[in-house]
Amino acid sequence: METEFLIVFTLVILISSFIHGSIGFGFGLISTPVVALFTDIQTTITYIIVPTMIVNLVSILSEGKFFEALRKFWFIILLMVIGSCVGTYILVYFNSEYFKLLLAFIIFAYLIQSAIKVRASFLSTYPRSSTYGLGLIGGLVSGLTNVVAPLTIMYTLELKYSKKDTIQLSNLCFLFTKVGQIATFLYFGAFSSTAVEISFVSMFLVAIGLYFGIKIKKKIDAKFYAKILKALLFIIAVVLVVQTLAV
Template sequence: MPPADRPPHRPARAAPGRSAQGRPIALTALVVAGAIALASFVKGSIAFGFPVVATPLLALVLDVKTAVAISLVPNIVMDGVQVCRRGGVLASVRRLLALLVFGLLGMVLGTRLLVVLPPHVALAVLGVFLLAFVGLSAAGLAPRVPPRWERWLSAPVGFLAGILGGVTNVPGTPLVLYFHALGMDKHEFVRAVSLSFLVYKLVQLGATAWYGLLTGPLLLGGVALTVIGLGAFALGLKVQDYLAERTFNRLVLAFLAVLGLWLLARALQ
């Protein structure tokens, strides 16, 4: 006799009040909101660090693709605010144009290398380089780029940052080091970092939408998280305005040291 027909398999539904991963929805929402608020405060205080703080915390309750996609809108809005906050936008665009154009080209190549190059290699190299830079700075031997070199270095630095960004998803780190080495004052540094990140994140937003990672519900979720994050971001901006130049630079170096250790930890996983 032929075997009895089996009922078609149906995926299990999440229990009421729980996410698809089985966690309480209230707990998931609390972790997501807390991650965005903390990342927004850091972003407001030192002009960078949003994805570095937000992504691993969001990944505690969301898959990584969702974590990246849902955090794009808050990041873009905050970068836009910091770019326009003190004027001088057109001057910064002219100054950084070559760096940004070659950075985008580098991201294309870096994304291609991601297919063939083990990401942990690039993460380890970047982490060691970061810690070396911080160590030299702490010893009073911080690398400095003479202003006359900027014209020639911007394109290769942007290209390298783009490649590393394509492989590791942290394109901003080499740029932060470069802007710091140029000796930019606090306001120039904030505007340059935010403008660079804004361009990269807009491209990433288009790419995630094109590949179907950024859906309508995630876009709306990102808008809602932006509203949540703006309060913490505004508080961070007040901290940034209060900080003296020297203290601000020390905070930047401290965060870079933590970032270097985090990259090495990721590389060793």
């Protein structure tokens, strides 16, 4: 494996976990598209799946009331795990470069929604159907792209959940969909020895990034931070589109 890639990967994991620790989400949303600039989506996900789980578990525990959140959202989580297994199955069999376009589309949708404050009123009008949709579609998207936070954020905002619930749902869904994804990867033998080694070594990087991120969580100017994050995501999404279409 090239030294340049390892250096970039190290920086991405450190920065992504730092941001996640400071605002409660963002690890997968940032690390996935950046690493995907250097390899395919399936390889990207196998490299960051274990650190993703660690980041989300720490975030869940730091927010507190784990079992209360689990009781509140268990049905959505169950549907997401099912959707994630299906998405991972598709990813293993096709592993197309065009899945990067799906990832870019999700990032653009998230940025547009947050910029113009589009209300997804159908979510509150049809809450039961919305729950099914979020679970299955969100899980499918998570399996294909390793990103689900934009969908859970839109869902919780429209249904007037608290900030704590928003963070807990995003992290719980991510954590459990990764469990389903790992099981699917193992079933199809899609984990390489390199992916396993990188995943476990990166846990130390995650620990460092999360430690400093959580430490400054209460001191940070969240609005300014969010603007920087969105600008970076926009640039990354554009590069993903250009890179994929240029192949």
